[in-house]
Amino acid sequence: MPLILPILIPFLTAALALLGWRSLRLQRWLGVVGAFALLAAGIGLLISVQNEGIRTAQIGNWPAPYGITLVADHFAALLVLLVGIVGSAIAVYSLADIDEPQQSFAYYPLLHVLLMGVTAAFLAGDIFNLYVWFEVLLIASFVLLALGGERPQIEGAIKYVTLNLISSFLFLTAVGILYGAVGTLNMADVARKLQTLDNPDIVTTLAVMFLVAFGIKAAIFPLYFWLPASYHTPPAAVSAVFAALLTKVGIYSLIRMFTLVFDHAEAPPTFPLILVLAGLTMLTGVLGAIVQDDFRRVLSFNAICGVGYMMLGLGMHTPLALTGSIFYMTHSAVVTAVLFLIAGNAHLVRGTFRLDRLGGLAREAPWLAVAFAIAGLSLAGIPPLSGFVAKLILVRAGLEAGEHLAVAIAIAAGLLTLYSIARVWDAAFWKEPPAHEVPIERIGGEHEPGPLLPREKFLLGAPVATLVVLVVIIGLAAGPIFSLADAAANELMNPAGYIEAVLGGAS
Amino acid sequence: MEILLAIVVGCLVATGLYMMMRRSMLKLAIGLSLLSHGANLLIFTAGGLTRGQPPLIPQGETLPPAPYADPLPQALILTAIVISFGLLAFTIALIYRACHVTGTDDLDQLTTTET
Amino acid sequence: MKSLILQTAARYLLPLLALYSVLLFLQGHHDPGGGFVGGLIAAASLMLCALAYGVPVARDVLPIQPRNLIGIGLLSAAAAGSVGTLQGKPFLTSAWVKLQLPGFGELELGTPLLFDAGVFLAVLGVTVSILMTLAEEEEEE
């Protein structure tokens, strides 16, 4: 299967849907079919990587390191598959969740541009190319965030846009400096050349630049402000796709850069630094989550806490720890998406995201309650769900590595996550709804609360159900996914394999 | 010249970032614009300066006359210029919308969704 | 806004600029120019027209919706890239044909040119779309 497919499919979908601007029906069809095609491509990619090992493609048939290389190792292929899964779920959910005016304003083309940017970023083997894909997903996310144009959205969008543009600026300058220093953009080539660089001072500072630039995207402490400032403002489908995928790109890039490029003998003390930041991210994230009174802001802060866990594995930098990070990414993409979708469902039922105004959902929407219980408990790392296995791997890796403080923080954060989830459960599902009439909060692109048509119920419920089942499967059938993550981690810990696959034996 | 341009880049970055820390949305946009100029010039300078020949190959030859400027940073900058044009256009439209919705240009007023 | 001088200037400049933009695009592979600049200048010429005669007139000058222009541009770029894929080579692998044109000499045509044309159309569509959107908003108020 050509490596370009996971990029080309959303691109073509977006372009065709843009041409079909006038026909909402066409756009919707294309949006859904394209997403499922992407899912199929993701499955195909993962299978081919499993069979053939690291796969590369030289775009334009120009040899590496001159042309742009696309690389799919286990790590990238797994993430591409996740994009397909989340993308398909969101595409279906959006059919009923996003208001028709918004849909007709290029919702689906933008969604697919976003998906394209994300998959391409995972596959990019060229650092400037990675920058371009960052911009692609960024601009799409800007527009999706602001789509609807209500005040909270605009406020969130301005902060989101500004901080992400600063990140892009730092990324771009770091790329420029990197090219100036080593004269190449191919990541494998950069890695090789940095190992023999006479003047290693520049590497340390560059590493910091990349840490900050990607750290903003990944939403690590203290760079995550844009996330809680904005994720609760767009329609639920949009927050779901953001929360599930966008920070993953930042984390992916950090892991890629710091295992491939900045991973040599004279490596700067960035791993301990990352470890410290990971701990602070977990703590501040989860502390933020336990005081929020908006359903989605609880989830946003929990998403930050999750970023901390994923960084933890990178900071410890052992094969098992990285396996834990990758497993956590898999778990987190699915569980975060479904939690935001559940919040969206709650909003559709009761017309608000505010916990003090919600209530009684356990009676009114029992299946939603079941879904929330499963997904929320998984987030909190309760066995036997996906989050448990993810955290177990990380905790074990931490204890093996002797990082006792980090493990203590991870465990405490797990407890507080449970607390935050229990708070939501208490307020939204178990408490009686407030007696007085609840004022309806319109969020751009979402329709009024009220009785849903059966068709809408299906479109809103099916993605939630599917993802919840996945959460359970990832937990119960953790073995195969562990093996995948393990293979990915081993490739990351031995960058020579990646470099060999990209550059061949050539020097 | 490298040192001079390095300083120019530093100034552009500093002024751009300073503008982004102001409370006016408009200054934010101006700051962004300055910042992207800084980034472009940074790539140009860091990639190596060559006075004179553009990387064009005369008819019938296979190599450009030396010394020629490194074409790759130029291509990167071209991409970056166009991308930042797109982003800036959107940002300006967003700011326009923000003023419309909130009736102010003051960023400090935009805290209703976070409190 | 609609001054006579501007209108007169636009009347002559518009075709010239349009021609120039196409020229820039065509020579781009060998001399300074290319799809970007070409598209931008073509868009600028339309803007000039809009300034002189108003947006509706400028809209009529462009026979096609800017949005569709964008879509076509993106698709031609993708088509140019897919030629390689269809031949079993990586995406964006170029393919060239040599045409002997009587009286003109040899003409090399390749997928990169199609790609650049896609860029030209997309940039034109985007720029026109952005500026027209803003300019129309201007006029309405």
Next chain:
Amino acid sequence: MDLLVAVLAPLAVAPLMPLVRRFAGRHVGDVAAAIPLAIAVYFARYVGTLGDGQSVAFRRAWVPEIGLSLSLRLDGLSLLFVLLISGIGALVCVYAGGYLAGNRRLGSFFGSLLAFMTAMLGIVLAENLLTLYVFWEFTTLTSFLLISFEHERQAARAAAMQALLTTAAGGLCLLAGVILLGLIGGSFEITELIERGDAVRAHRLYPAAVILILLGAFTKSAQFPFHYWLPNAMAAPTPVSAYLHSATMVKAGVYLLARLSPLLGGTDLWTVTVTGVGAVTMVVGTVLAFTSYDMKGILAYLTINVLGTLTMLIGLGTELAAEAAMIYLLAHALYKGALFLVTGAVDHAAHSRDLRELSGLRHRMPLTALIAALAALSMAGVVPFFGFLAKESYLHAVVEAPRMWPLLTFAAVVASVLVVAGAGLVAVAPFFGTLSEKADRAHEAGFRLWFVPALLAVAGLAAGLLPQTLAAPLVEPAVAAIVGEPVPLELKLWHGVTLPLVLSVIALAAGVALYVSHERVRSVFDGTRVLGGWGPAAWYDKGVTLLDVVAHWQTGFLQSGFLRTYVTVILAMTAGLAGLMITHFGLTFVERETIGVRWHEGIAAGLIVAAAFVAVRSTSRMRAVVALTIVGFGVSWIFVLFGGPDLAMTQIVVETLTTLLFVFAFYRLPKFSILSDRATRFRDAVLASSVGIVMTLLILLATGVDQYEPTSEYYVRSSVTEAHGRNIVNVILVDFRALDTLGEITVLSAAAVGVFVMVRLVAPKGGRS
């Protein structure tokens, strides 16, 4: 495989319970009881076969690489617990069917109860420590659901949250401890670990593992000072209290201690901690019982006492103690279960559990009074009830304790006295005396509500009369499993006049005396509320409040809502880290030939800088934009000077269009005004400059490196020959790196859509369109 099916059967049936309720109606409890009953019958066939330490095992890999596998093993200890869980579970199901009859959530109630049963069975059958943890957490969750069953009530929800947080915190400690243990011992399988016991106990991290595991066990079993959640958990419906908070879940901690004592026990750390905490809990529980007037509350405190006693016994680690623990466990399950259920019947009939409102109930509920009396006699340790045997054997174990025996014996006797008096409180006080107003309106509760406690109470009597036949087959294999070798057991009521018997009689007499005068001494006990009211329970409240305050403060501090604060922090981080790296590693500038500055180049550079500063300082919007345009043109001039005609051209056109955009925006936006004070501006200027300086230094560093041939040399060489183009920049854009360009036009297209959306899409005001 059978084991797994048995464990999962209740869970598998749980989701069907709402459906069952629809069809079975009033008999839903009886139907639900069929499952635990079947399990009990199934496991009953192992009775008498596991005496010599044999076991039945099941194993299935889950994530074997990290030691996570689903492995189960049935031995004597497990069997005793399994039979308790399933047997009492079946009875409780029947009882609850009557107790909660008519409740519209009865279906989900039984669903949760059955799910809980799976969790408990899993704990006591787990062979892998991680499997054990999995089920451990599952009990926490299911008990959360059950405690807050009446979730309309704020108190029930708060109690559930308290129990959840306390036991989940303990559970996570347990997890950490278990993983440490697994890493120390190289396995998570309990039997394998026990084989390597000596190495484990000698390990450097052994104390850490023990403390963490004990934290888990102590929170679950409500040991002092974590006992506070248990009385609050009485917000649960009474059958739940009887089942979870007396017979099963709280015993999970005790089970864990018993299970791990061959592995972890024997060391000073273990013995002193476990025995000590157990003894303190034992006394504290009984004392606190007298601070409550709620029958359920009293029972809850008395349960804490029993849990303490069991913990103490396991800590002692002697064979006698293990025997005593198992006998006591069994006895307690029978009499305390009965008493809880009796309380439920009283509550159901008289709508009160308050001792101040209840007396003389025996006139209205004679049957219930009889059952209560039977159970209470067992609890008080009166011959010939099974409780007598239990009390005697544990006093025996204490008297023979290898160390601290005087202290422990004293504590045990004090606790026994109080337990006897406590038995009076719940079984005598409400039923005797003059008929109170509430009691007068009561009547005998329905069949299920007296039949089930009666079964338990009679079983307590029967076991006392025929201990060797009825109890020994259960207790003996369990003791064997703890001790590690077969222990022949001879249970009988009469051992002759021994010290334990004397102590037992003294306790009984003193207890009766205390009960008779309990009204008068109550004030003494009220002083001990410290331990229950605002003691450790208050620590929990304060802890949660403090957590909230800290979280509020830090979130408000970090996530202030002000964009410029965010920008400031990010820049400070950038400059700070870069500065740190630079100062830490130093900078080495390589001397390289540089290009000199010609005068017009200098002017271009100066123009850019000057215009940039004008843009910053300008108070006029138009001037700022013009200055910005000049910066752009200046930059393109530099491009021209250094060989970038394509760049310059594009830059100029883009700059022009950008200016148009700005001008457009300015028509709408308010004028500039200075909104920040001088200090802020200064700070921002310093911060912005330091990032600028970092950039300058980085460029100088980068240009100093001239070690590798840039990849662009390849482009130069192949541009004409391979790519058929003479403008190398353009060839790069459309051929060598065309993928970048593809992404770039995608960005542009999305931006165009974005502008259109921002300007055109006006959200409909209210109402779905």
